Amino acid sequence: MGKNIAELPFLKNLGLMLTYRCPVACPHCIVEAGPARTEEFALDQALSLIAKAEKYRNHHIRGLAFTGGEPFLDRSKLEILANYGREHGFIISVVSNAFWASTKEKAFEILTSLPAVGAISFSTDRHHLKSIPFGHIKNAVWAAQELDLPFNVALCTDNEEDSEFTDLLAEVANFVPKDGIRVAFVFPLGRGRAMRGLRHKISPKPSKAACSMASSPVVFPDGSVIACIGPVLTLPKNHPLYLGNIFQEDLAVILDRAEENPVLHAIRAIGPWSLLEWGKDFDFSFNNTDNFIENCACDVCFKIFSHLPNLDKLKDLAIKPEFQERVAYARAYYLNETCMVKSLKMNRESSFMAFL
Amino acid sequence: MNSMNQDEIRLKIPKLLLEEFQKNPRVIVKIHPTGLLPIDIAILKKADAIEKMLNDPDFRENFDLVAIPKKNISF
Numbered sequence: 551m552g553k554n555i556a557e558l559p560f561l562k563n564l565g566l567m568l569t570y571r572c573p574v575a576c577p578h579c580i581v582e583a584g585p586a587r588t589e590e591f592a593l594d595q596a597l598s599l600i601a602k603a604e605k606y607r608n609h610h611i612r613g614l615a616f617t618g619g620e621p622f623l624d625r626s627k628l629e630i631l632a633n634y635g636r637e638h639g640f641i642i643s644v645v646s647n648a649f650w651a652s653t654k655e656k657a658f659e660i661l662t663s664l665p666a667v668g669a670i671s672f673s674t675d676r677h678h679l680k681s682i683p684f685g686h687i688k689n690a691v692w693a694a695q696e697l698d699l700p701f702n703v704a705l706c707t708d709n710e711e712d713s714e715f716t717d718l719l720a721e722v723a724n725f726v727p728k729d730g731i732r733v734a735f736v737f738p739l740g741r742g743r744a745m746r747g748l749r750h751k752i753s754p755k756p757s758k759a760a761c762s763m764a765s766s767p768v769v770f771p772d773g774s775v776i777a778c779i780g781p782v783l784t785l786p787k788n789h790p791l792y793l794g795n796i797f798q799e800d801l802a803v804i805l806d807r808a809e810e811n812p813v814l815h816a817i818r819a820i821g822p823w824s825l826l827e828w829g830k831d832f833d834f835s836f837n838n839t840d841n842f843i844e845n846c847a848c849d850v851c852f853k854i855f856s857h858l859p860n861l862d863k864l865k866d867l868a869i870k871p872e873f874q875e876r877v878a879y880a881r882a883y884y885l886n887e888t889c890m891v892k893s894l895k896m897n898r899e900s901s902f903m904a905f906l
Numbered sequence: 907m908n909s910m911n912q913d914e915i916r917l918k919i920p921k922l923l924l925e926e927f928q929k930n931p932r933v934i935v936k937i938h939p940t941g942l943l944p945i946d947i948a949i950l951k952k953a954d955a956i957e958k959m960l961n962d963p964d965f966r967e968n969f970d971l972v973a974i975p976k977k978n979i980s981f
Contacts, residue, residue, distance in 0.1 A: 556947060557934070563944040580941070612953070613945030641953060643943040671943040700949065704940035734940035759935035766944040780939040820932055847935045879919045883927045891917060 557762045560818065560887060561805055563613035564603050565768030565779060566596060568631070572620040573649050574681040578706060580740035580784060583619040589771045590619070596631050599769060602801045604638045615766065617645045617779070622660070625650075629664055636666035643669040645704075648690035649682050657686075657693035670694055671732070674722075675706040676714055684721070691725060701730065708736040709749040735846055739784045751844040756823040759847040760884070764791065764818050767808065773797035775804050777814050780848040782855055789855035790814060790864055810893060812868050812877040819880040822850035825864070828876060834867050836860045 567581070568591050575584030591599070603611045614635045621628050621644050632642045644667050651657035661667070674687045687703060694701040703726050707715040710733065722731055738748055763778045770776065776783050777791040785792075790813035794804035808814060816824045826836055838857035843849040854860050867873050871894075878890035919927070959965050 558944050558947050558950070562950065565942045565944075580939070612950055615942050615944055617942050641945045641949060643945060645941055645943055668949070669943055669946065671940070673940060700946060702943070706940060732940060757935075758930075759933045761935050763935070763939060763942070763944075766942065768942060778939065779942045820927075820930060821935075848939060876923060879917070879923050880927060882917050883919060883924070884932045888917060 558613075558765050559885075560765045560809070560815075561606075561611060561767070563615055563766040564611050565615045565617055565766055566591065566599065566631075567618060567768055567770045567779075568596065568616050568621050568628070569619035569623065570771065571623050572618060572647070573623065574647065574678065575741070576677040576681075577745055578675075578677050578736045578740075578742045580737055580742060580781065581619070582741045587619065590624075591771050593627055593630065596627075597634055599796065599801065600631065600635050600638060600640070602796075604640070606802050606805060609639060612639075612641060613643065613766075614640045615643045615645070615768075617768070620647060620649065622646050622650050625660070625663075629666075632664055632666035636668075641668045642666055643671070645671045645673060646690070647674070647678055647682050648672045648686040651686040651690035651693065654689045654692050657689040658696060661690075661693045661697055661699060667699070669700040671702050671704050673704045673706070674718075675736075676718065677706070679718075687722075688725060702726075702732050703730060704732045704734060706734050706736050709751065712749065735843065735848065737781045737848070737852075739781050739852075750846075752841050753844040754841060756821075756826060756839070756842045756850040756853075757845050757847045758821060758823055759845070760819060760821040761817050761847050761851075764814060767793055767805070769796060769801075775801075775808075777808065777811075781852040782848075785852075785855055788861060790861075790868065791817075791851065791855065809889065812874045812890075813864055815881050815887075815890065816877045817847075817851065819877065819884045821847055822854060823847075824880075825854060825867075826850075828873065829863070829867055832867055832870055832873060834863045836863060 570581060570583050570587035570589045572583035573585060600614065616628065616631065635642050650660050672687050672690050674684065691701060691703065703722050705719060705722065736742060736748065738745060761778065763780060767775050767777050768779050773795040774787060775793040775796060777793055782789060782791045790811060793808045796804065813825065826839055829836060836854055837860060838853050842853060874894060878894050881887040881890050
């Protein structure tokens with residue numbers, strides 16, 4: 551069975567999309583954040599959510615990841631939430647574009663004023679750089695290093711061989727260790743829908759990668775809880791990775807249901823490609839799956855879930871006991887997570903007892 | 907680690923499934939969406955280790971813990 555799992559177990563981290571507001575409106579932004587956006591968590595809503603997250607399964611969730619938009623736009627709210635989260639035993643992380651790091655001194659002062667923040671990710675790429683100079687990232691990284699604050703720098707591209715991207719990557723690598731650099735894809739979604747000339751490499755075969763990001767659901771200002779922060783967040787709320795809404799149901803109910811979601815756990819355990827392959831074993835064939843962005847598991851999810859007839863097939867697949875059993879054993883085998891096997895066995899035993 | 911609880915159980919995976927899983931080693935996603943920084947498993951393990959130590963009655967009986975401010979943190 552999978553040993554030495556080096557990734558975060560399911561639901562150990564909860565993302566809070568604090569705001570859609572951002573000082574810049576990048577053309578590739580999947581959530582279409584910008585200065586004109588107004589949707590955000592009210593302070594009391596966010597505090598209440600953190601309190602509920604703490605209670606969930608007796609503090610099972612250990613990390614709170616703040617994102618946006620730009621969480622640093624309302625620094626006093628960020629400070630209150632980070633302090634509150636820290637006081638309630640969470641490890642706090644934040645994502646930022648470092649617009650506030652105009653000098654080393656300023657960057658240091660601002661990060662020092664947020665001692666509850668335990669890790670930070672700085673986003674930059676050719677689109678961010680049109681509004682936020684590279685020096686800001688350097689200043690922010692310098693300040694994080696001075697404060698021993700764990701950090702990474704996240705870069706976006708549509709093609710890893712693009713010279714503009716490789717030049718930027720090399721520049722970042724001059725002052726950031728290799729394991730502190732993360733690369734993500736630009737998707738033609740959100741504001742990116744209007745982008746022309748994206749140069750993804752296309753493959754007829756889906757990526758064979760499993761998804762670790764689907765272990766950390768994200769709550770949005772409208773209350774939506776989505777299993778990840780990938781392209782599926784742009785879809786209507788009728789796909790298996792839309793987990794529920796905290797303004798309609800209790801967070802615990804939503805997360806408990808997610809624990810039993812076979813589509814979600816197939817994606818985590820072995821990857822969204824398994825839905826295509828295993829679906830065939832149950833006579834399900836999915837459409838819109840001829841071409842994929844190379845090496846991109848997100849695109850496999852997106853292609854499957856964005857085609858309406860596929861969703862009906864997935865619903866039918868997800869209730870098949872044999873499929874549920876396969877996913878439950880896959881979770882146990884690949885991730886050392888046995889709760890689904892236990893739960894299914896318990897359910898079967900109860901049905902058997904009832905039949906007797 | 908079991909995400910529901912940490913009780914160990916012994917599982918017998920059906921042979922056909924086991925063979926299929928063995929044929930398909932798990933590949934971790936290399937490129938994924940940015941915009942979220944989940945806590946680092948290493949940091950979580952350290953935090954858990956400290957919590958376990960602090961909750962250990964033997965440790966509490968035999969040791970005092972001294973906390974020192976981190977570099978550059980002022981009060």
